[in-house]
Amino acid sequence: MIMKNRDHPVVIGIVGDSAAGKTTLAAGLAQVLGPERSVNICIDDYHKYSRAQRAEIGITPHDPDCNYMDILEQHVYLLRDGQPILKPTYNHDGGILGPPEYIEPRDFIILEGLLGYATPKLRDAYDVKFYLEPEDDLRLRWKLRRDTQFGSYDAEQLKAALEQLKKDSEESVIPQRKYADMVVCFYPPDDDPGESGGRLNVSHILRPTLPHLDLEPVLEAGADRGIMLELARDIDARPVDALHIFGSLLDNQAEELANYLWSLIPNEPTPHPALGIYRDSDNVAHRSHPLALSQLLITHYLLNAALGQHAI
């Protein structure tokens, strides 16, 4: 899956449940890789039906039948072959389908969505596959904050809606975790289980299918309290590397690490200001060290895949 011959753009998958942080990660990666070299595609754009039509038919976006999966496959392979596409669009605000959008191929194609690994043909198209798996209570807090329609639900309606979503996820989203090369898990620190921002920790589950990256220098630099690597067993008992980055990382430590990782990226002399930025429900920007370092490490994996050589 990785270290393919680099005669096509690098295709990057970002899959995870609703409100797992896919768009935040994808947007950050595009900034770091360079907006002129990358294109972000949200799989929601391939919805067949408007929100009103879905309600009428009784289908949810988690259902592959709710999406033009064959056209998505076709478009990914066209972009991979260096062809442009006319991508459909879906407007989340109104829940309606819009006119399509012309997309030129770029060096990095970032695909993010609920069902990115749902078909074998789609899975074969990626160079690197990520899966976002924040702790479930944390993801729920993120979701309730983002999807404001829940504010008008009474307790009964909310319970029913969340149960339906959970059922959909278990059926169609979560089974895709096993296809990822890297699983990214944000979780609150033990002493503050309600935390949902900058003090979150993150674990990276690194599968042997990832491009090789020598983590020694990173581990040394963050050793005393910020970063830790352990040999672990994944939830399916398979052996993996687990890299932990803690929200308690001090600012100067984080900065030092970020500078170090940036220095290894060719033609990128100063850290990008968008790195590690996330927005709260009032659209106020905050910075997270674990997010910034995750984005940087992921960038190195991608550049490795692109270059077919060790970036660190």
Added chain:
Amino acid sequence: MIMKNRDHPVVIGIVGDSAAGKTTLAAGLAQVLGPERSVNICIDDYHKYSRAQRAEIGITPHDPDCNYMDILEQHVYLLRDGQPILKPTYNHDGGILGPPEYIEPRDFIILEGLLGYATPKLRDAYDVKFYLEPEDDLRLRWKLRRDTQFGSYDAEQLKAALEQLKKDSEESVIPQRKYADMVVCFYPPDDDPGESGGRLNVSHILRPTLPHLDLEPVLEAGADRGIMLELARDIDARPVDALHIFGSLLDNQAEELANYLWSLIPNEPTPHPALGIYRDSDNVAHRSHPLALSQLLITHYLLNAALGQHAI
């Protein structure tokens, strides 16, 4: 160009100036070929801009830059390869771009539009290429009747608009005539130059690139006054066959000819009621013998191309 190996659908091109009768011919062909076996694609659907955007930019639909020509090429080849497409849509009523539409491949792909033969790649995709070239005054009458916005123009504005259209046509539409296998020219009879309906005559310019069709039986049946074949020189002096069908053809003659041509189409025992139907400005349906017989003859050319054998 013709008699290709039939491992793909038959791709049919219908090109001609604005109001040349492309949609009428395409719709009739789809009815005769079978709606379940054919799909009509209007190249206007590949407009990049809404009517308001075009006015702002100062571009007309005749300009290839006003259309996603590369995506049109891509889509034609995908359909030809038996793949579905997500086709953009353009709404003529409002002049706006709509959400795209899922199109399954069919046995017959009918592409009609101003710029169908504008690029070499597009031209290579067709099995049979038609060009509609009604007499210019006749086409203008059709156009003024159809495009009701002209009703609000004063004489000065109308003159300016028509001159712009003429300039656009000469630049981008008319030069495509030379690529057609068959040119279809409706024209009024000498004794009624204002005729624009059922009494129009039609000439078919038949180039040697057409699939072979033995016209003998047709000519014999329509010999006394209805149908005539002559060896002629095209406007570029190249030798062609010119088949003339006259609007003065009597009803019983026309019916006999139509029945004869129908009888040669496999699994089509009775003439299709849509044959030869056109609609006036009040959307009232009329029947034209030359249109009906043109559609039937064209159908035989298409079936010949599809089967790689003589239908007559």
